[in-house]
Amino acid sequence: MRTLKIPIISRFLEKRSDSSTLSNPKQWLYQALGIPFGKKIYVTESSAMRSTAVLTCVRILSETVASLPLPVYKRLNPRGRERVNHRIGELLQRSPNPRMTAFTFRETMMVHILLWGNCYAEIEYDNRGDIVALWPIPPHRVEHMETEAGEPFFRVTTADGKQHNVPDYAMFHIPGLGFDGKKGISVIQWAKQAIELALATEQFGAEFFENGTNVGAVVTHPGTLSDPAFERLSKSLKEKYEGLGKSHRLMLLEEGMSFSKNTIPPNDAQFLETRKFQILEIARIFRVPPHMMADLERATFSNIEHQSTDFIVHSVRPWLIRWEQTINWKLFDGTEQKRLYAEFLIEGYLRGDSAARAAFYKEMFNLGAFSQNDIRERENENPIPGGDRYFVPLNMVPLDLLDEYYKGKFAPKEALKGGDNDEGEREGAAGASATGEQAGGAEG
CATH class of the missing domain: 3.30.1120 (Arylsulfatase, C-terminal domain)
Known part of the structure; x- marks a missing residue:
């Protein structure tokens, strides 16, 4: 029996170690030839976006990370921090390169890491060695390589087919979940069957209505x-x-x-239930709350706020930490890393409703933890004169001074005696308060 020989395909098959042939093709051959796999559905990182659930999850996560402020801070001695103007801050918050805004850059990078498990951006340096631009690279054009000495580098294939090597220090790479800590895995490939089923149900619905009754x-x-x-x-x-x-x-x-007529109605075949379940399945993969995907079946006014907070803490925050640690590692030199760092601001997403914020601010103000300007800053308001003072209640004393207080050494005995009647008690309390103010002022 003679074997069919097609020059290009035959040479391609000879390089494969598996037993895929034209008569018994493997899945990779369908992909190489552009032939849909299975029921005319082949799931790749790009085709997965045809699923409305995948598209929604990717948009929610990427737009959330891209919209958060990302300032650069300087550490203060002995503790504390303050915002500083730095060239890295300009790249991260305004324009990482001359062709895109910071929002577009971070959104694109998040789309890459959510679909491919990795995002890459080549770091451009000027003649002085300062970073002047970050250029995103599609993940499918990047290969992880090592020299004979074991030093890592990246081989990048451009759109015109040319290749060039990028050293490790010049590549801004954020890996997702992976097995070796070097390269992340593609969530789309690991959850391919779930996404394939979602696409299949959408295709079934489209073909059902296209063919009529x-x-x-x-x-x-x-x-x-x-x-x-x-x-x-x-x-x-x-x-x-x-x-x-x-x-x-x-x-x-x-x-x-x-x-x-011999058709089975979609509802009898649990078509709608299958589509609904696949939406939840994909939301589970990306850890996105169902209500953010317009599924309000089990949502209430009381649990949506908690789900939104849980989304920021357990879904968005891990991605932010990946970004922050890679930024501080790759974009600041050894000297700057000791005193400078970048950090996302997410307090605005965790504030809750107005009543909850008011109760929180009141409690923090009464403890002396927040000043008036601290509160106004968190509410995106300008500071006011004299708003940087911190206040504490006068009816509280440190625990280690409690014994001295009752022995009369911390406050005059007259303030502790009070009067024999109600009027005397009120006068005694007023005297204690006034004396406490004087003592606090003198002590301060």
């Missing part, structure tokens, strides 16, 4: 039709009655033929 119908004849008559009847039925726009036309049959 006569899908699976049976036309019977009391006798036997000749081949020309059968072809003529089939062509007539297809031209006149197939399609959603022709689904309600009156069907005319001749020679005693009868028409019987």
